[in-house]
Amino acid sequence: MAMGRYIIKRVLISLPLLVTISFFSFILNQLSPLDPAEVILHAQGVPNITSELIAETKARLGMDQPLLTRYVQWFVSCLQLDFGNSYVTGKPVWSLLGPAFLNTLKLTLVSVIAIIALSITLGTICALREGKWVDKSVRGIFFLLTSMPSYWLAALIVWYFSVKLDLLPTSGMDTYQSYILPVTVITISFAGIYFRIIRSSMLSNLNEDYVLYGRACGLPESKITLHLLRNSLQVAISVFGMAIPVILGSTVVVENLFVWPGLGTLSVKSILSRDFPIIQAYVLVLAAAFVIFNTFSDIVNAALNPKLRKDH
Amino acid sequence: MNSLEVSNLKIWDSRTGKVLVPHSSFHVKQRSCLAIVGESGSGKSLTCRAIMRLNKALLHQSGEILLQGVNLTKLSEKEMRKKRGKQLCMIVQNGMRAFDPSCVVGVHLKETLAWHYGWGRDDITVKMKRAMESVMLKDPLAIMNSYPHQLSGGMLQRVMIALAIVLEPDVVIADEPTTALDTITQFEVIEQFIQLRTRMNCAMIFVSHDLAVVKRIADEMLVMKDGAIVERGATRDIFSAAQHEYTRFLVSTGLTLDHHFNKIMGGVSHAEC
Numbered sequence A: 001m002a003m004g005r006y007i008i009k010r011v012l013i014s015l016p017l018l019v020t021i022s023f024f025s026f027i028l029n030q031l032s033p034l035d036p037a038e039v040i041l042h043a044q045g046v047p048n049i050t051s052e053l054i055a056e057t058k059a060r061l062g063m064d065q066p067l068l069t070r071y072v073q074w075f076v077s078c079l080q081l082d083f084g085n086s087y088v089t090g091k092p093v094w095s096l097l098g099p100a101f102l103n104t105l106k107l108t109l110v111s112v113i114a115i116i117a118l119s120i121t122l123g124t125i126c127a128l129r130e131g132k133w134v135d136k137s138v139r140g141i142f143f144l145l146t147s148m149p150s151y152w153l154a155a156l157i158v159w160y161f162s163v164k165l166d167l168l169p170t171s172g173m174d175t176y177q178s179y180i181l182p183v184t185v186i187t188i189s190f191a192g193i194y195f196r197i198i199r200s201s202m203l204s205n206l207n208e209d210y211v212l213y214g215r216a217c218g219l220p221e222s223k224i225t226l227h228l229l230r231n232s233l234q235v236a237i238s239v240f241g242m243a244i245p246v247i248l249g250s251t252v253v254v255e256n257l258f259v260w261p262g263l264g265t266l267s268v269k270s271i272l273s274r275d276f277p278i279i280q281a282y283v284l285v286l287a288a289a290f291v292i293f294n295t296f297s298d299i300v301n302a303a304l305n306p307k308l309r310k311d312h
Numbered sequence B: 001m002n003s004l005e006v007s008n009l010k011i012w013d014s015r016t017g018k019v020l021v022p023h024s025s026f027h028v029k030q031r032s033c034l035a036i037v038g039e040s041g042s043g044k045s046l047t048c049r050a051i052m053r054l055n056k057a058l059l060h061q062s063g064e065i066l067l068q069g070v071n072l073t074k075l076s077e078k079e080m081r082k083k084r085g086k087q088l089c090m091i092v093q094n095g096m097r098a099f100d101p102s103c104v105v106g107v108h109l110k111e112t113l114a115w116h117y118g119w120g121r122d123d124i125t126v127k128m129k130r131a132m133e134s135v136m137l138k139d140p141l142a143i144m145n146s147y148p149h150q151l152s153g154g155m156l157q158r159v160m161i162a163l164a165i166v167l168e169p170d171v172v173i174a175d176e177p178t179t180a181l182d183t184i185t186q187f188e189v190i191e192q193f194i195q196l197r198t199r200m201n202c203a204m205i206f207v208s209h210d211l212a213v214v215k216r217i218a219d220e221m222l223v224m225k226d227g228a229i230v231e232r233g234a235t236r237d238i239f240s241a242a243q244h245e246y247t248r249f250l251v252s253t254g255l256t257l258d259h260h261f262n263k264i265m266g267g268v269s270h271a272e273c
C-alpha cells in the first residue's frame, strides 16, 4: 500500500523534470550559430542558396513562428515519437533513431548485467577479505584496467581474440557472439568503479551493530553475508540505475570501433553532417532515459529499504 | 563453581603492536552478575567481544576463556558458532541498530532460533510470543512484523532480552544495554534484566558506566581503566570503601546520577503502589 503510493509520488515528481529537459534540448539547437534552413539546403545539395530560398524553406518548416509555439508543437509530436525528418535523408528521425536506440539498449543491458554480476561478486569477496592478498590484487588489477583508455583496450582485445586467435567476430551484431567483445570492453571499463562502490558499502555495513549481533547470536557467515548484501545493494542500486543511461551515452567509442549499429554510431554521423533533428532527438531520448532509469532505481531502492517508503 | 573464567586475556592491535588490554583475569560465578565499569575507551567492549571471539580480525588475543569448563579459545570457528547465542548470549548497546534495518524484527528471531534448534515458524512464534509477553511487550506479533525503525530503543532492547530467554544461555553478556535509553525506559529495561537473572538462573556480565544501575543489579564488579582492571570485589564493599583512587572518583561523581535515578525509581514505585 505504502509502496504503491510511493511509486505514484515518484513518477509524478519526474514528469516536470522531463518537460524541463525537453525544453532545454529544444533550446540547445536554437542556440547554434548555423541557420537550420541553410543547413537543410546544403544537405540537399541545392547549388545556389538565395535568401528567398532560405525564407521559403523556413516558412515551409514553420520556423518563422514564435519560439514557444514551435516548442509546444515539437513537444506534442515528440510524445508521439514524431521527431521530424532527417535534414540529410529526409526520412523520419524515429525510423533511424528507434532501431539504433534498441541496438544500443541491448548492448547496454547485457553490459550492465555483466557489470552488476562482476562487481557484486568481486566487491563481496574483497570486502570480506579486506586487506588480504585477494583484495589487494583485485583492486590493483582493476585500477590498471580502468585507467586504460577503452579504445586502446578494445584494439588490444580485437587484435588478440579476433585477429590472432580468430575466435570471435570483430564487428556488427549478427550473432550472439558479436556481443562478447564489446560487452567485455564496456564491462572492464565500468566494473572497476562499481565494484569499489559495493566493496566500500559492504565495509561500512560490516561495522554496523546488526552484524555483530547476528554473529553474537551464532548465525553462520552465509546468512550474515546475505543481510550485508541486501543493505549494501541499496547504495549500489541507485548507482547501477544511473549506470544504464551513463553507458547508453558513452558507447560512442565502443560502437564505432566494433561497428555496432547503435546510437553512438548514429550520433557521430549526425553531428558530422549537422543533422539537427536527429541530434535533438538523441539528446532528448538520452535525457529521458536518465530520468526514467533514475526513477526506476529509486523505486527498486524503496522496495528494498522500508525507511525510504515512510511518509514524511 | 564458575560459569565463566577468563585468565590472562591480552588483546593487541596486530598492525601497530599496541596492547589494548594487557592481562585481564576474572571469573563469573554461576547465577551471579559481574559488572564491568569504567569510562569510555577503557576496554570494556573489547573484553566482552574477546569472550565471544568477535573482535575485528586485526585485533589479536591470547589467554584462556573457560565456559562451563570448556576452553573457548581452543574451539574451531564452527564449534564456537554453536556456543554463541545458545550458551553465550550477547545483548548490544543500541537496540535501534542491532537488527537488520531492511528486515522486520521477526526475521532475525526466526533465523537464530531455526539455526540453533531447527524449530519451525509456528513453534518459534509461540515461544517468542510467550517470552516477549514476559518482558512486558504488548502485542508481540505486531512487533515481530515491524521494522526496527518503527519500534523504540527500549522495545528492541526487550526483544533482545526475550530472545535470550528463549535461547536459555549459560552466560548473558550485556554491553551497556541501557546507555542509549532515556531514564524511565532505562528503569524498565533494568527491571527486565533483574528478572531475567532470577528467572533463568544464568550468569551475567553487565557493562555499564552508570554506577546507580550497577549497584542495583550486580553482585560483584570490576573497575577498568586504560585496559587494566584497577579494582575488583563485591559491589557493596566497593561502594562503601573503594580502594583505588580512580574508583573513589567514579563513586563520588556517580552519586549525583544515583540520586537522580533513585528519585525516578521512587516515583515509579509509588505510582505502582
Ligand SMILES: Nc1ncnc2c1ncn2[C@@H]1O[C@H](COP(=O)(O)OP(=O)(O)O)[C@@H](O)[C@H]1O
Residues within 6 Å of the ligand: B013, B020, B038, B039, B040, B041, B042, B043, B044, B045, B046, B047, B056, B059
Ligand atoms: N578495531 C579496533 N582497532 C584498534 N583499536 C581499537 C579497536 N576497537 C577499539 N579499539 C581501542 O581500544 C580501546 C578500548 O575500546 P572499547 O573496548 O570499545 O572501550 P569501552 O570501554 O568504551 O567499551 C579504545 O581506546 C579504542 O580506541
Ligand SMILES: [Mg+2]
Residues within 6 Å of the ligand: B044, B045, B046, B176
Ligand atoms: Mg563500549
